[in-house]
Amino acid sequence: MAKFIIHGKKTLSGKIAVAGAKNHALKLIPSAILSEQPCVIKNIPLIEDVKLMLEIFEALGGKVDQISDHTFRLHGKTVNSTTIPEHLAKKLRASIMFIGPLLARFGEARFPHPGGCVIGKRPIDIFLDGFEQMGVNIETTDSSYRLRCKKKRPQGAHIIFRRISVTGTENLLMAASMAEGTTELIFSAMEPEVKALAQFLNKRGARIKGAGTTHITIEGASKLRGGETSCIPDRIETGTFAILAAATNSALTITNCDPSMLEVFWLHLKKMGVNLTINEREVVIKPTKKRLQALSEVIIHEYPGLATDLQAPLTVLLTQSQGISLVHETIYEGRLLYTDSLNKMGANIIMCDPHRIVIQGKTPLFGGKISSPDIRAGIALLIAALTAQGKSEIDNIYQINRGYQNIVERLRAVGADIRQTE
Missing domain, CATH: 3.65.10.10 (Enolpyruvate transferase domain)
Structure with missing residues (x-):
């Protein structure tokens, strides 16, 4: 060992x-699914968690080009699966960050309970509750989840977090970026990585206001473009x-x-x-x-x-x-x-x-x-x-x-x- x-x-x-920030890179990678155009991400840290996220992206059908040591081009157009592989998801809690983009673009997502660090149970019910409010039906088994939009896409909603959640804020932010209607996220996380993610989505055609505050408003767009950004x-x-x-x-x-x-x-x-x-x-x-x-x-x-x-x-x-x-x-x-x-x-x-x-x-x-x-x-x-x-x-x-x-x-x-x- x-x-x-x-x-x-x-x-x-x-x-x-x-x-580059690990907690920014792990959200930028799934965001590439939101567009059929490629996304270029610079200053990506070469760490195990990033490698796993790129593996999941490819397992979903996405294509990854490494342009230089810390720059990657991600092609979301070829994504053709909405099931996050269990053997990868069990290694990494951040695998849940693919759920919002998959729902926004394809209307469904399947995944096992995520793994990662053993520091408490770290439940995922906060963002599951948010997806339900956005018109997503949730089927559960002992070890996995299947989420499916009741309509073609997630629906705008007024969502109040009962406690601050970074992953919850970011996941719902990405789902809402292509939802039908307007979504409000109340008591949102204010981390710099949340704000930076929203800025990148806005460059690609999203309409997000208030990121970096506790009240975020997102007007859903019919589609997003590709784009280029750097990890903070x-x-x-x-x-x-x-x-x-x-x-x-x-x-x-x-x-x-x-x-x-x-x-x-x-x-x-x-x-x-x-x-x-x-x-x-x-x-x-x-x-x-x-x-x-x-x-x-x-x-x-x-x-x-x-x-x-x-x-x-x-x-x-x-x-x-x-x-x-x-x-x-x-x-x-x-x-x-x-x-x-x-x-x-x-x-x-x-x-x-x-x-x-x-x-x-x-x-x-x-x-x-x-x-x-x-x-x-x-x-x-x-x-x-x-x-x-x-x-x-x-x-x-x-x-x-x-x-x-x-x-x-x-x-x-x-x-x-x-x-x-x-």
């Missing part, structure tokens, strides 16, 4: 570039690299990023005493001689709040900060289980309940044998290993490679002692 071998306590230095910078990767620099007290310049997407996150780092300078397209982290300070309360929240995908890396940084911190994970249950591995490495973390932990810092970390449970906890454990004294081995690294492009090569380029073994 492949694993990472890491020798920690190395000071890092240099520049590290941010890749990955804000989670940006924050992760900043935490890595702070945890190892290193000098790193994070390039090709958009710091404006992380304003609440930067506020937390500044309060801890991280030495950072924010420029328009880069962030500079410098070493500090002062001890980092704990945060009395860290509350995870949907955008523009502190992202749940940065919760685990930030927790590692808090183990290296002086004082007691409380972290409240408000979005997912089961997303704090990785703290057992941190405790084995020397951290002092108490789990109060499935959503809250208390961290006593500063505690030295020591290398050990650990396993990556999911993408974000995996990268957090990698940061811990780079911070720790001694040698660490991380297995189940497929989970990390799902979300971070060429992570070993990029970290080695700034001085990390890390290698991958098979």
Whole structure:
């Protein structure tokens, strides 16, 4: 089994570039189904999740041309199936993002319950309820779903989310872009990836207003054109690299990023005493001689709040900060289980309940044998290993490679002692 071998306590230095956003690429790929004309997507990160989404696109009949390392041309005209293959869907929760485009163009979709990270049940009932309101009939079995429009296409509807859902917002957004009539999405997700997806759809002929706010209005179009776009910078990767620099007290310049997407996150780092300078397209982290300070309360929240995908890396940084911190994970249950591995490495973390932990810092970390449970906890454990004294081995690294492009090569380029073994 492949694993990472890491020798920690190395000071890092240099520049590290941010890749295209995983959570943007995974939505742009299915959106190509909405048109019979090709779509060109640039700055796509070469990660396992993207490879799986492209496989699903091809399994549905779509054609994929790789123009360059990070640029792909997707041909939706040849799509001839509305059934998402079970063996692919089980590997990736984002496979559900094909449902909205399939309903919009073909009026039906079949799929098994999606897989992906094990961080709570992550139910899909929110967007299924929305599809029902758009005139979609839903048939269920123990393990699969069949969705079929009662009319030729989805129907415009007034949809109120009972809780914020990024995938729900994006899925219904794509279905509504070619629905009959007007759709309103109330209490929508405001993430930058949602806004960027809507902007690309509008370039292709969609009529979407309000993306990036909690109230989105979509007037259905009879058809959409092809188009060209680029994945926005990955804000989670940006924050992760900043935490890595702070945890190892290193000098790193994070390039090709958009710091404006992380304003609440930067506020937390500044309060801890991280030495950072924010420029328009880069962030500079410098070493500090002062001890980092704990945060009395860290509350995870949907955008523009502190992202749940940065919760685990930030927790590692808090183990290296002086004082007691409380972290409240408000979005997912089961997303704090990785703290057992941190405790084995020397951290002092108490789990109060499935959503809250208390961290006593500063505690030295020591290398050990650990396993990556999911993408974000995996990268957090990698940061811990780079911070720790001694040698660490991380297995189940497929989970990390799902979300971070060429992570070993990029970290080695700034001085990390890390290698991958098979």
